[in-house]
Amino acid sequence: MFDTSGFNPRLIEKIYRISDILQKIYTTTYTKKRLSLYGGTALNFLHFKDIPRLSIDIDFNYRDQQQNDWAQERNEIDTIIKKILHDLHYNNDDIAIQPSYPLTRFDIGYKTADGEKDSLKIEIGYLRRIPVLSKHILLPFTHLKTGDEFSVQTPQREELFGNKFCTVLYRYGEENIASSRDLFDLYTISKIKLNTTLFDVAMVIDSLMRKEPRLYDRNPDTIIKNVMIDDQLKNLIRNGHVPADIKEKTQVFITQHLNNSKDKYKTLIDTFFDDHRFEPTLLKHHDLLNHHITKHPSILWNLKQLEEKKKR
Template identity: 30%
Template sequence: MDRSIPGAKEYFESFSKKTHFQRDTLEKAYRLENLSKEINRHPELKEGLVLKGGTALNFLYFRYPRLSIDLDFNFIAGIEKEEKDKERPRIDESLRAIFRFKGYDYETQTEYGLEKYFLRYINSSGNIDRIKVEINFLQRLSLLGVEKRKFLSPFEESDLALNTLKGPELFAGKMLALVNRLAPRDLYDIYTLQRERIKLDKILLRKIFIFFGCLARRDFREYHANDIERITEQDIRRKLLPLLRKEERLKAGDMIETVRPFLKDMFDFTPEESEYINRFFEADFRPEILFGDLLDSTDLEKHPMVIWKQRHLKEWLAKQKKT
């Protein structure tokens, strides 16, 4: 709710009583929805950015079982580097204009392929709070295409619909995030996937998980399903429970027991999948071995992340031969 609107504290307090979410976290969810609306009104941003991550899962696929803390987008307006280099400054300036218009102070962090915005505001309780908005400019090629889904708001009924990744690609990214950073909210999202019994093609899901896993900065071969056992009860209390309804007091052990078998299936590679992984880390990219007839892999050699990763692998392998 904009600072100019009076009664914000009472507004969020009323929805806190109705939904059982914490008031300040609800306000953050409101602000995320509000920012999404502004982005969706901008013609270039609406078509050029696709929502992914926890906000997409919990507000587009699920009916907000947990609240979210950030907005993550992929830039998809052009696969070629020249197109990206042309559009990136425009995307940046358009987002900055929205942040200024909505009254946010912000800082930026630019990395290769990533643009991060850290928005700062005074919430209705009078406390400083923050929102992160991140744009990935390397994931410019979606494996399955995008779809528009209705935003399920915990506030008034909304006609907001956003472009997002299709289910298998979205959930594969979330599984990789889980084993990579071991964040309680990622564990909860995969737990919710199991609890809600969302129907997904598990074979396609595993192959997309492998595809993106090999593109991760860390060596995908070092990941294991049992890594999630390192998530502690203290992690859950500190980092997850503030995002849940007050009566939902989940335990790390219970969620891990539910998620572990599913993750183990994702790491149960077929001979073809193992061959793909081994070849990939020998700088021999062969997507047809991984996907077969499941999807057209013709354009995957043009994927910016594939180009980046394979170049670095070739450089590393060349150095290894010299030593």
Template identity: 30%
Template sequence: MDKHYADTVRLLLNIAPDVFDNDIFAMKGGTAINLFLRDMPRLSVDIDVVYRPWQTPRGQALQAINQELAAIAQRVERLGVQTRLIRSKDLGDTKLIAENEASQVKVEVNVVFRGTVLPIERRPLSAGTGDLFGVEFAVPVLAPDELYAGKLVAALDRQHPRDLFDV
């Protein structure tokens, strides 16, 4: 395995418990598939999250997202990881960059699609990922059907090969 990729996965695995130390975010996207459902079939090292409460008015949801990203930054910095919050025009902070001397991981909240269709599942790392990196923990993840549906939407929207590969 490429050293840079392994270092980036280590950073992601180091910060993930702090990213999901709340009741409002769940993991979605390729990294959820590649580290929690499957045994790392492709390189995917960002953390895509969905804001779980679907009935919250947009303004309140954006405020809650901004506040939680700031709280995540504080928790992650205690690990010796540097963080930067990234503002989106008129939306506040919707991304967090976490980095150490070797790697960088992006935490990105989807502010357009909020809530979930299916119940959230608390999932442990895939066996292969846990064994390879010597860690065990679980995070809230979208249900597999919803994860793959999201990848199909992304494949049709972006038309990027990685989305088709994930499906």
């Protein structure tokens, strides 16, 4: 059972609800094969030890089954999730669905145990339909209230770590509004003994799904300096305790791996942005990548944007 001491009871209720939803999704044959748990919930509830912070949203990436029209499968997934929410006693009026090309977002309202209004969010991304690394994995998830255990599909941890690294550097475009939660997650990653090769490969490939500046040209000093350590983060950490060295240690970690990206992967990155070609064989360890990586929708989308920019 999860030790809830030091946390806001309303947040505990929310993560119990998240556990309920995840259990339903991953005990349903159709969705458990097609949805890979991503983001802060995957990191903190699966890949990090002892849940260093709470995560109050659910992020999935759709996994293409290479069999059917993924748009049709998307409709089926939406139908199943609505049924799951109904089974968990959420009404139609509680559920708002916001579809767009890259993702589907469910905003789910509810009344807390003390009668107040609250909500949680589910997002399903459809541009990262292919894992970056060779394959996804299954990990045990323990329901945070009941203790029930079930298997959850998720990327290899270094893929998630590489994504979080790039999220800190790129997420909001502007260097002065990086998320304190993302900073905390990257700080946690910096303390873990990594497979450095896997991490760097995943980090570099993830950076090719984003606009310039190129990975090795990012300025971590400014980005980290301007992160606000706010209540959004403090409320998610037990007793609100934020480590004193969070910025210093994270900045050292970022700088180290940015230097690696320039030393080892500059040719791959420059070929992508200058020549508009994705050549994974330029990676010494390209065998670590998913064998469909050249068809990755986010990479192809970014290449298309580069080509269109060149024509203007």
